[in-house]
Amino acid sequence: MSYDSSLAQSIGSFAAGAFAGACGVSVSQPFDIIKVRMQNTGGGTFSVLSHLIKNEGFLALWKGSGACLFGTCVSHSISFGVVENCKKFLRHGRDEPLSLLEHAFCGFCSGTCTSLISAPTEGVRIKIQTQGYLDYRGDIHYKNTIGVSFALLKLYGIYGLYRGFLTTFLRDAIGDTFYYSTYQAVPKYLLGKEDVNAEKDVLAIILSGGLAGISFWTFTYPIDLIKSRIQSDSISNPKYKGTIDCFVQTLNEEGWRTFTRGYLPCLLRAFPVNIGLFLGFELAMKFVGRDY
Template sequence: MSNTVKDLTAGTAGGIAQVLVGQPFDIVKVRMQTAPKGTYNGMLHCAGGILKNEGPLAFYKGTLTPLLGIGVCVSIQFGALEYAKRVFASQNLAIGRGGEGGRSLTGNQLFIAGVFAGLANGVVSGPVEHIRIRLQTQSDTNRLYNGPWDAIKKIYGQNGIAGIYKGQGVTLLREASGYGVYFLTYEKLVQWEMAKKGIRRDQIKPINSIAYGAAAGYALWAVIYPIDMIKSRMQTDGFSPATGQKYKSTLDCVRTVWRTEGAGAFVRGLTPTLIRSPFANGATFLGFEMAMRALDKL
């Protein structure tokens, strides 16, 4: 089995694990990000309202899109990351840089590899998250879409491919900056343990993969949360013909939110994200690492 096939397969396993663990937290985050100021008193108020008014299955509303799409997205992330790591490793080996056969990459190399992974992923994650957010924020009493495929058809029919890729610019900014930090944090922690204990990567305990993934997740959200909030606003803008379009551009969205809602709006919904992050990202890296170990034995 080629390295690329293994990378993509293991990445898919990590993506599926991420969605199943993180989806309930994510819908609360998106509802809080996109609701008018004062709608919710906090995370529990939001979650309680969803449970009371829409039932427990509402926490997995729109799950089909991320289960398929984010599985693909995370597969692309890890495929691009591992490819970039191999390119840098070959360069290091060529110039005689030691350490694990030339594969002990520098922080700059890991960050660039992460940026590359984020940009590659962003081409798919932009429309996937757009459709997911549309489904997550619609009310059961006033449904515009009957599912992900219905949403895709209606959005494309009204606005073409530009409608599907709404908010893509801010999505690429989020992916590039966030995943550069994300993979840098995880890989450096892995390198640290390998060097400290003199072990191979496949000898790292699964619980440590979860812990390092959790740390990487917190690093990711520390960088991208305000950007993510703007992305959510842009992708739900013009959601209903009754409300119309509020923002002329991403910059206009930033200015309008700052002027009308203040700095607090940029971190609204952060609590469910911080609670979700260690579970979802720990599951992602555990799924990837365990799948890679299984595939290496084939």
């Protein structure tokens, strides 16, 4: 394998991740806005859905898609690109395949990097999705993602865009650890494949991708709920001082059950979205190629 070819694979994995993100976002937005509304205001899945369509129109299911499309493509480009290059680095100069623990480590590295992108983009998207539906305690109504971004920068500087970063980092680092290790483990333990690193067929990608998504949210959902509340909080008159304060107030006011609010639509979203993500990624990687 020549240096040029190896470099093309390294760069190509980031492009494959961006393509995967575009595939995933095409089906993720309606599920995501329902999850965010449930996390912040309560109500059942179908009551939130019917209220949203009735009062805001069918296209409201894709509110915040601009920030989401950009953020998802960038974050998944980084996520898949970091994982693939970590795998390549760990395999360098050795013949034995990677262990599941090493795949988990690659996932942790991925989540650490993607949190730098997902914190500001998700924060802006969540404010767009919830404004007018929550009591914003004096905040103006922002027309688009640019308006929210400039308002945050004007009031708080770069810190404003990264409000909720700690919870985003914890969610992404922990989630991706289980996400990528589950993707590799499913073919071995459910389908009886000998090598967890072997190229997957369509059935393996569907099961591995869907269960990887469920694994991510099962281990991180309470963290994501706190993140969502911090990022949807008022810009000018915030209720929460930070992560710990949000957790304590939520627990005291609503009880521990609230930390599972919106979990069902999240799982309904996770399975098909992550099938789309991994199908898109594996398809793109067929053009890029792998030597690890």
